[in-house]
Every structure is written in structure tokens, then in C-alpha cells.
Amino acid sequence: MDIREAYLNFFASKGHEIIPSAPLVPNDATLLFTNAGMVPxxxxxxxxxxxxxxxxxxxxxxxxxxxxxxxxxxxxxxxxRHH
Structure with missing residues (x-):
């Protein structure tokens, strides 16, 4: 299990709904890229x-x-990490 899966599993076990990751190029004219986790x-x-x-x-x-x-x-x- 990777860290992303462990993170999501933890919150799912507490009753949180998992929201899929948004695209890196968002459908938002105010943003060039998805630059933060709050964008979705x-x-x-x-x-x-x-x-x-x-x-x-x-x-x-x-x-x-x-x-x-x-x-x-x-x-x-x-x-x-940056490749």
C-alpha cells in the first residue's frame, strides 16, 4: 500500500467520501494549473x-x-520526486 492509498483509506474508514483527483489542467478560467488540493x-x-x-x-x-x-x-x- 502506498502513502496515497493509506491516506485515503484512513479517511474512508472515518466515513469521508473520497473525491477523485481533479485534472492538472482544471476547467477553471482563473487557473492555469491545479495548484492546490482545494481546487476541486x-x-x-x-x-x-x-x-x-x-x-x-x-x-x-x-x-x-x-x-x-x-x-x-x-x-x-x-x-x-520532480520528473
């Missing part, structure tokens, strides 16, 4: 859609951080 939940945070009841959801989101404090692009080719 953005419409809930902004109030565009009502908060689910019960509000227990989890995901393990693939994302790209292409600037700012955590720039993954600077690490491509230099670490085993």
Missing part, C-alpha cells in the same frame, strides 16, 4: 454551490506549483 472544492469555498451535507469529503490531489514560495518547476530533473 473551490466552488464550495466561494459559495457558488452549497456546502455538502454532511461536509466530510477528502481527496489526494495531484498539483503543480509553478511559482511563489514552492516552485516545483525549479526542481525538475534535480530530485526523484
Amino acid at each position: 472544492f473551490k466552488s464550495i469555498f466561494t459559495g457558488e454551490v452549497p456546502r455538502p451535507t454532511p461536509p466530510i469529503r477528502t481527496s489526494c490531489q495531484t498539483c503543480i506549483r509553478a511559482g511563489g514560495k514552492h516552485n516545483d518547476l525549479d526542481n525538475v530533473g534535480y530530485t526523484a
Whole structure:
């Protein structure tokens, strides 16, 4: 079992609904890439859609951080995680 599966299994065992990882190129004109785990939940945070009841959801989101404090692009080719 990998860490992603262990993470999701833990929350599923606590009754959380697993939300699939969103695409790296989101269907959102305000974002170039999915850059955070909250992107699939953005419409809930902004109030565009009502908060689910019960509000227990989890995901393990693939994302790209292409600037700012955590720039993954600077690490491509230099670490085993960034390839």
C-alpha cells in the first residue's frame, strides 16, 4: 500500500467520501494549473454551490506549483520526486 492509498483509506474508514483527483489542467478560467488540493472544492469555498451535507469529503490531489514560495518547476530533473 502506498502513502496515497493509506491516506485515503484512513479517511474512508472515518466515513469521508473520497473525491477523485481533479485534472492538472482544471476547467477553471482563473487557473492555469491545479495548484492546490482545494481546487476541486473551490466552488464550495466561494459559495457558488452549497456546502455538502454532511461536509466530510477528502481527496489526494495531484498539483503543480509553478511559482511563489514552492516552485516545483525549479526542481525538475534535480530530485526523484520532480520528473
